[in-house]
Amino acid sequence: MSRLWRASPLTYLALIFAAVLSIFPIWWMFVIASRSNDAMGQLPPPVTPGGNLGANIARLFDNTDAYFLTGLINSTIVATTVTVSVVFFSSLAGFAFAKLRFRGRNALLLVIIATMMVPTQLGVIPLYLLMTKLQWNDRLPAVIVPVLVTGFGVFMMRQYAGQAISDELIEAARMDGCGTPRIWWHVVLPALRPAAAVLGLLTFMTTWNDFLWPYAVLNDPANPTVQLSLRALSDGYYQDMSQVFTGTAIATLPLLLVFVLFGRQIIGGIMEGAVKA
Amino acid sequence: MTVQLDARPPVAPTAGQPRRSSGRLSRLDTRFSPYLFIAPFFLIFGVFGAYPLAYTFWVSLHDWDLLGTDHPFVGAENYTRLLADADFWHALVNTMGIFVISTVPQLLAALWLANLLNRGLRARTGWRMAVLVPNVTSTAAVAIVFGVLFGREFGMINWLLDLVGMDAIDWKSNRIASWVAISAMVDWRWTGYNALILLAAMQAIPRDLYEAAAIDGASRARQFWSVTVPLLKPTIIFCTIIATIGGLQLFTEPRMFNSGTNPIRGGPLRESQTLTMYMFENAFAPHYNFGYGSAVAWLLFALIAIVAAVNVLILRRLGGGAGPRKGATR
Numbered sequence: 001m002s003r004l005w006r007a008s009p010l011t012y013l014a015l016i017f018a019a020v021l022s023i024f025p026i027w028w029m030f031v032i033a034s035r036s037n038d039a040m041g042q043l044p045p046p047v048t049p050g051g052n053l054g055a056n057i058a059r060l061f062d063n064t065d066a067y068f069l070t071g072l073i074n075s076t077i078v079a080t081t082v083t084v085s086v087v088f089f090s091s092l093a094g095f096a097f098a099k100l101r102f103r104g105r106n107a108l109l110l111v112i113i114a115t116m117m118v119p120t121q122l123g124v125i126p127l128y129l130l131m132t133k134l135q136w137n138d139r140l141p142a143v144i145v146p147v148l149v150t151g152f153g154v155f156m157m158r159q160y161a162g163q164a165i166s167d168e169l170i171e172a173a174r175m176d177g178c179g180t181p182r183i184w185w186h187v188v189l190p191a192l193r194p195a196a197a198v199l200g201l202l203t204f205m206t207t208w209n210d211f212l213w214p215y216a217v218l219n220d221p222a223n224p225t226v227q228l229s230l231r232a233l234s235d236g237y238y239q240d241m242s243q244v245f246t247g248t249a250i251a252t253l254p255l256l257l258v259f260v261l262f263g264r265q266i267i268g269g270i271m272e273g274a275v276k277a
Numbered sequence: 278m279t280v281q282l283d284a285r286p287p288v289a290p291t292a293g294q295p296r297r298s299s300g301r302l303s304r305l306d307t308r309f310s311p312y313l314f315i316a317p318f319f320l321i322f323g324v325f326g327a328y329p330l331a332y333t334f335w336v337s338l339h340d341w342d343l344l345g346t347d348h349p350f351v352g353a354e355n356y357t358r359l360l361a362d363a364d365f366w367h368a369l370v371n372t373m374g375i376f377v378i379s380t381v382p383q384l385l386a387a388l389w390l391a392n393l394l395n396r397g398l399r400a401r402t403g404w405r406m407a408v409l410v411p412n413v414t415s416t417a418a419v420a421i422v423f424g425v426l427f428g429r430e431f432g433m434i435n436w437l438l439d440l441v442g443m444d445a446i447d448w449k450s451n452r453i454a455s456w457v458a459i460s461a462m463v464d465w466r467w468t469g470y471n472a473l474i475l476l477a478a479m480q481a482i483p484r485d486l487y488e489a490a491a492i493d494g495a496s497r498a499r500q501f502w503s504v505t506v507p508l509l510k511p512t513i514i515f516c517t518i519i520a521t522i523g524g525l526q527l528f529t530e531p532r533m534f535n536s537g538t539n540p541i542r543g544g545p546l547r548e549s550q551t552l553t554m555y556m557f558e559n560a561f562a563p564h565y566n567f568g569y570g571s572a573v574a575w576l577l578f579a580l581i582a583i584v585a586a587v588n589v590l591i592l593r594r595l596g597g598g599a600g601p602r603k604g605a606t607r
Binding site (some may be wrong): 014022023025048090095102112115121123146147148179184189211219241252255257258259264267 | 300303306307308310311312315317318319321324325327328329330332333336390393394396397398402404405406407408409410411412414416417418419421422423424425426431433435436465469470473474477480518519522526528529530535536537540549553556557559561562567570571574575578579580581604
């Protein structure tokens with residue numbers, strides 16, 4: 001509607017330039033992943049895939065320092081659990097903040113917004129001490145439990161619930177004798193589905209990507225997340241770069257897959273959130 | 278009588294009693310359900326988010342390391358030692374340097390990109406996805422890739438510099454150059470994301486403002502700087518605050534950019550060690566000095582708050598320039 005200006009050829013040229021800058025490092029990662037180590041020393045650098053991907057993957061999974069397969073499995077477990085939990089708890093709390101009346105609602109909502117602004121990862125040291133006390137060091141609960149809820153998730157669901165669910169609908173369900181939990185299950189949850197999907201996608205990607213906290217608390221090299229496997233690969237004394245790049249490519253692939261399938265929804269979520277925030 | 282009296286009520290109470298109890302249930306429900314619904318967030322966040330943050334301060338007042346069994350209270354000693362610690366100031370300068378080098382071009386480029394995307398484009402979603410895709414990639418993976426792109430001998434960037442007749446740059450051992458390389462990583466990831474947020478705000482600007490400006494004879498560039506940018510101010514402030522919080526805590530990119538024997542130091546001479554890396558070096562391997570590390574965390578926290586506040590003030594001030602212009606159109 002407010003796209004006032006026609007796009008000139010120059011606009012497209014500039015956008016192509018931006019798109020190439022965006023995509024090239026990812027493309028090149030896959031190029032090196034599919035070539036032998038000779039490619040690293042070639043100038044001009046190769047920009048088309050080679051035929052070495054299978055051999056590189058085999059070397060990667062045989063590497064006894066990186067525990068790459070364990071990393072993949074661990075990251076899948078962690079990201080999936082966290083995603084389900086964040087969506088579940090956020091839709092509960094978001095609904096309560098948007099549609100239910102209770103004492104302290106506004107103050108508590110402010111607390112939630114504040115948690116989004118405060119850099120909580122600065123609490124890693126006591127969190128580490130806490131994990132030591134719980135004996136969760138080096139174990140997956142240490143990277144799952146602290147992120148089971150996010151202020152961002154609650155806020156996002158609250159914004160969406162406010163506009164997607166009519167008060168009349170909730171009132172009607174109450175008249176029919178539905179308690180709040182049943183209203184949440186039968187009325188609220190179905191209406192929140194689009195926002196829940198976007199929140200789930202964003203949470204999955206963030207968790208899969210998480211580096212700082214796993215780096216602090218998962219010190220057992222035999223039990224890493226996939227990002228920590230990458231660190232082990234890149235810190236290794238050998239410089240088998242095509243193997244390292246195969247690792248980075250495989251670690252990135254699930255994210256790219258999610259993005260290709262649901263990019264439209266993710267973009268919608270980011271842009272809508274921006275207008276309302 | 279009694280039988281009669283007893284005989285009559287049974288009909289009514291059976292109908293009335295459940296209603297009464299369900300009435301009480303539903304009162305309990307409306308009263309307590311909201312708290313039940315929000316409780317999980319506050320419980321989990323309280324234990325694993327708020328408590329550690331506050332407790333960091335407590336730890337920072339103690340001589341507290343991995344091996345010691347008691348943690349004597351030392352007051353502000355960690356802080357005074359820290360303020361006299363050259364490596365701390367070195368990391369602070371690195372962090373601020375990377376922050377400035379990355380954030381300013383990033384937001385300008387995002388503004389430019391948003392302006393391009395805010396036109397009648399073919400394949401709109403495709404372009405948006407193309408600029409957003411860096412944001413969804415794995416940070417650690419991309420840092421490794423950029424580490425190779427910025428390699429000294431066979432890196433593609435140096436090869437390109439050579440093509441245009443410039444000398445090769447040692448991106449890892451030159452302090453400023455390492456800041457630039459890390460900033461490039463940060464900008465690559467975040468420019469498209471910020472562009473989409475700015476684009477969303479641009480699309481909310483009413484069209485007649487531009488029509489009025491066009492009637493007044495404002496060129497397109499003039500319209501952009503006099504209409505679009507001032508109206509985007511809240512969004513630009515939002516993006517700046519987010520960039521400040523993220524940028525001053527930068528960790529993964531510089532950590533993965535450095536490999537070798539002691540990467541947490543950010544290179545042999547701490548060329549690209551950020552404050553968060555410095556916190557890690559002290560709090561975890563190799564030193565495990567939790568008290569000292571916590572003091573770094575709190576100073577970093579204070580720094581983020583100060584820089585965010587200063588940014589907001591500066592941007593408000595810059596926006597103040599719109600005031601006279603508004604008067605002029607009248």
